[in-house]
Amino acid sequence: MKTYQPESIRNVALLGHSGSGKTTLAETMIYESGTSHKRGSVENHNTFSDYRDIEKEKQKSIYGSLLHLDWRGTKINLLDTPGSSDFWGQVSESLYVADTALFVLNSEAGVEVGTEAFWKAAEKRGIPSMFVVNKLDGDKSDFQNTVDMARERFGRGVVIVQYPYSEGDEFHAIIDVLKMTMYEFPEDGGRPDKLPIPESQKAQAELLQNELVEAIAENDETLLDLYFEHGELDEYQMRDGLQMSLKNRDIFPLFCSCASRNMGTGRILGFLGNVSPSPIERPMTLKDEGEYYISEDSDPSFYVFKTSSEAHVGDLTYFKTTGASIKPGMDLVNRRTMDSLRIGALYVNQGAKRIETNEVVTGDLGVAVKLKDVLSGDTVTKKEIDLEFLPVSYPVTTMRVAVKLLKEGDEDKLGTALNQIQKEDPSAHIEYSQELQQTILHGLGEEHLNVILHQLKERFKLDVEYIKPRIPYRETITKRVDTRYRHKKQSGGAGQYAEVYLSVEPWQEGMPDRDDLNVRDVQEIDLEWGGKLVFQNCIVGGVIDNRFMPAILKGIMDKMSNGPLSGCRARDIRVSVYDGSMHSVDSNEAAFKTAALMAFRDAFLKASPQLLEPVYEIEVTLPAVYMGDVMSDLSSRRGQIQGMDSEGSIQKVKAIVPLQELDQYTTRLKSMTQGTATYTRKFYDYSAVPHDIQKRIIEETLAAEEV
Ligand SMILES: Nc1nc2c(ncn2[C@@H]2O[C@H](COP(=O)(O)OP(=O)(O)O)[C@@H](O)[C@H]2O)c(=O)[nH]1
Ligand SMILES: [Mg+2]
Numbered sequence: 146m147k148t149y150q151p152e153s154i155r156n157v158a159l160l161g162h163s164g165s166g167k168t169t170l171a172e173t174m175i176y177e178s179g180t181s182h183k184r185g186s187v188e189n190h191n192t193f194s195d196y197r198d199i200e201k202e203k204q205k206s207i208y209g210s211l212l213h214l215d216w217r218g219t220k221i222n223l224l225d226t227p228g229s230s231d232f233w234g235q236v237s238e239s240l241y242v243a244d245t246a247l248f249v250l251n252s253e254a255g256v257e258v259g260t261e262a263f264w265k266a267a268e269k270r271g272i273p274s275m276f277v278v279n280k281l282d283g284d285k286s287d288f289q290n291t292v293d294m295a296r297e298r299f300g301r302g303v304v305i306v307q308y309p310y311s312e313g314d315e316f317h318a319i320i321d322v323l324k325m326t327m328y329e330f331p332e333d334g335g336r337p338d339k340l341p342i343p344e345s346q347k348a349q350a351e352l353l354q355n356e357l358v359e360a361i362a363e364n365d366e367t368l369l370d371l372y373f374e375h376g377e378l379d380e381y382q383m384r385d386g387l388q389m390s391l392k393n394r395d396i397f398p399l400f401c402s403c404a405s406r407n408m409g410t411g412r413i414l415g416f417l418g419n420v421s422p423s424p425i426e427r428p429m430t431l432k433d434e435g436e437y438y439i440s441e442d443s444d445p446s447f448y449v450f451k452t453s454s455e456a457h458v459g460d461l462t463y464f465k466t467t468g469a470s471i472k473p474g475m476d477l478v479n480r481r482t483m484d485s486l487r488i489g490a491l492y493v494n495q496g497a498k499r500i501e502t503n504e505v506v507t508g509d510l511g512v513a514v515k516l517k518d519v520l521s522g523d524t525v526t527k528k529e530i531d532l533e534f535l536p537v538s539y540p541v542t543t544m545r546v547a548v549k550l551l552k553e554g555d556e557d558k559l560g561t562a563l564n565q566i567q568k569e570d571p572s573a574h575i576e577y578s579q580e581l582q583q584t585i586l587h588g589l590g591e592e593h594l595n596v597i598l599h600q601l602k603e604r605f606k607l608d609v610e611y612i613k614p615r616i617p618y619r620e621t622i623t624k625r626v627d628t629r630y631r632h633k634k635q636s637g638g639a640g641q642y643a644e645v646y647l648s649v650e651p652w653q654e655g656m657p658d659r660d661d662l663n664v665r666d667v668q669e670i671d672l673e674w675g676g677k678l679v680f681q682n683c684i685v686g687g688v689i690d691n692r693f694m695p696a697i698l699k700g701i702m703d704k705m706s707n708g709p710l711s712g713c714r715a716r717d718i719r720v721s722v723y724d725g726s727m728h729s730v731d732s733n734e735a736a737f738k739t740a741a742l743m744a745f746r747d748a749f750l751k752a753s754p755q756l757l758e759p760v761y762e763i764e765v766t767l768p769a770v771y772m773g774d775v776m777s778d779l780s781s782r783r784g785q786i787q788g789m790d791s792e793g794s795i796q797k798v799k800a801i802v803p804l805q806e807l808d809q810y811t812t813r814l815k816s817m818t819q820g821t822a823t824y825t826r827k828f829y830d831y832s833a834v835p836h837d838i839q840k841r842i843i844e845e846t847l848a849a850e851e852v
Contacts, residue, residue, distance in 0.1 A: 212224075250279065256291070277401070444527045645722060762801055783802065803832070
């Protein structure tokens with residue numbers, strides 16, 4: 146493997162909606178650079194990226210892939226990412242190591258919802274960004290519409306460097322306003338002829354060139370002066386200006402391509418090689434959010450952005466070198482665990498193909514094998530170097546299922562498999578719920594969960610299925626009730642005696658104290674399942690000994706964790722114990738615990754109990770045309786609209802929706818909007834379940850108990 150200087154490395158993430166042509170563009174770039182002499186296609190299942198069986202089967206990217214090429218002495222690493230919102234986790238990872246974000250737009254569709262979300266993420270990370278408008282040969286190609294949409298969404302910084310001479314079937318030439326040249330391609334693509342701009346296009350090209358020059362000069366005073374002085378900038382001044390404004394995210398240059406016919410890729414490679422920043426020109430983010438410029442003069446270190454596991458090889462650790470070169474045989478330390486690591490064989494990846502290398506230089510991306518307990522987001526350094534980068538933050542999950550084993554005895558195997566899956570794909574989240582007595586798998590959508598099911602079955606050979614996950618309901622009461630319970634047992638020897646008077650009330654923050662009671666002691670308990678229990682000791686005259694109070698509380702807590710109504714957990718209740726009686730011999734802790742439990746249960750059931758359900762705050766992002774459908778669907782899901790917002794033709798709706806109604810929402814939303822809408826959700830609160838639903842749930846619980 147050739148060795149590169151850090152200045153000659155580029156780390157480029159390919160981002161954009163599913164089907165815009167990222168994988169094809171990567172393949173074509175590798176071919177066009179001469180790094181490979183074969184050019185595969187997604188249809189023929191022989192691209193460097195999309196090499197896993199499931200990707201070939203589905204004909205789309207599911208995992209991030211690391212590819213590379215050599216362009217005239219510059220090593221360009223390509224991080225191909227999946228476009229569908231189900232696999233956003235893979236996109237997030239790439240954004241922690243990319244120094245340029247290349248957005249591929251489908252000229253037939255304009256800016257799609259997925260692209261919008263990735264844009265936000267790249268913006269947050271301050272990554273220099275550029276556009277390639279692809280599929281200009283498509284029947285419905287509309288370059289101008291795509292540019293208009295991009296400008297509307299991403300601002301005036303989107304500047305045209307190239308535009309197509311003609312589109313659709315006729316597409317064969319690109320006009321470049323930076324070079325003021327027309328590139329005309331042979332029928333099957335490849336090297337274009339460089340021609341003067343035709344007379345008919347001169348005015349348009351000059352207009353766009355002026356826009357470009359002004360955009361560049363605007364951000365640089367020296368250039369602005371030169372521009373005013375000479376009325377133009379030469380190609381080198383333009384390039385320097387572009388470099389600076391790209392790096393500062395002042396401008397986002399836009400190029401053209403037809404990836405499947407290899408038209409336009411050479412020029413894009415040239416731009417990446419000559420203009421886009423190298424890894425030493427761009428800061429990485431430290432754990433405390435500070436900026437850190439990597440350098441070959443600092444001690445060897447690396448940042449892990451992805452892990453996977455492959456048959457016959459074991460664990461693969463994908464990393465970016467953030468100090469001096471990483472070499473086999475080095476002894477380093479994982480900052481998260483402080484475990485020592487001995488670096489073994491190192492590779493550079495071309496999709497599935499691994500090429501062994503004897504070093505991974507500063508800023509380059511490489512792969513190490515068989516490193517134990519290393520996760521994406523980890524920083525690995527020399528022992529004495531205190532350096533830690535910000536770990537990858539993954540998108541919030543939007544869908545949950547319960548995993549059911551169809552064969553008993555495989556519990557441990559399932560646990561191991563799920564842990565491995567979560568390690569490789571931290572956007573999946575596994576929860577072993579004691580409360581629901583289910584293994585709940587949280588993911589980003591049906592497709593994401595299906596890929597995991599496929600892995601459980603095929604890779605881990607488990608007989609499993611997904612079932613509906615239970616809902617963590619809560620119980621509470623709606624009015625005050627006073628009650629008493631006497632527990633008395635006389636069986637042979639020692640008897641049991643305890644009597645408790647208590648009052649239950651719905652608890653609310655800031656509610657008034659009980660002035661009718663002599664409150665001697667208050668315990669505010671934050672329940673581990675949310676909400677509160679406020680326990681008040683209002684005993685007068687020592688009718689119940691203080692030493693029995695913990696047992697009384699225990700009895701109440703037992704019933705709180707296994708609610709009187711349906712067995713769900715109870716919350717937000719104030720209990721005041723205000724009277725009772727003891728027996729000098731027969732009273733003990735067990736007796737008081739029982740008496741308290743029974744009294745609490747009785748009072749609870751008389752206090753108009755109410756079932757509560759978790760409700761989530763969701764934000765749906767969708768093209769305006771689907772607004773009507775999405776709104777009426779939300780109302781059928783008992784959704785309460787909180788607000789609406791629009792950015793151009795993209796709408797955002799905020800609503801509060803019960804978790805129960807979000808069961809298949811990700812899937813439904815996709816099918817309603819032809820895959821163009823996305824949503825995020827987060828837990829909001831608990832709210833009262835409507836009466837009819839409460840009745841049904843209680844009946845179901847009782848029926849289940851009888852079995
Ligand atoms: N007509 C046309 N089809 C293309 C072009 N680029 C990619 N495709 C096709 O579009 C589909 C999706 O491409 P792919 O590279 O998998 O998109 P990705 O999801 O962004 O990686 C495939 O069938 C490609 O062959 C292009 O420039 N023109
Ligand atoms: Mg792809």
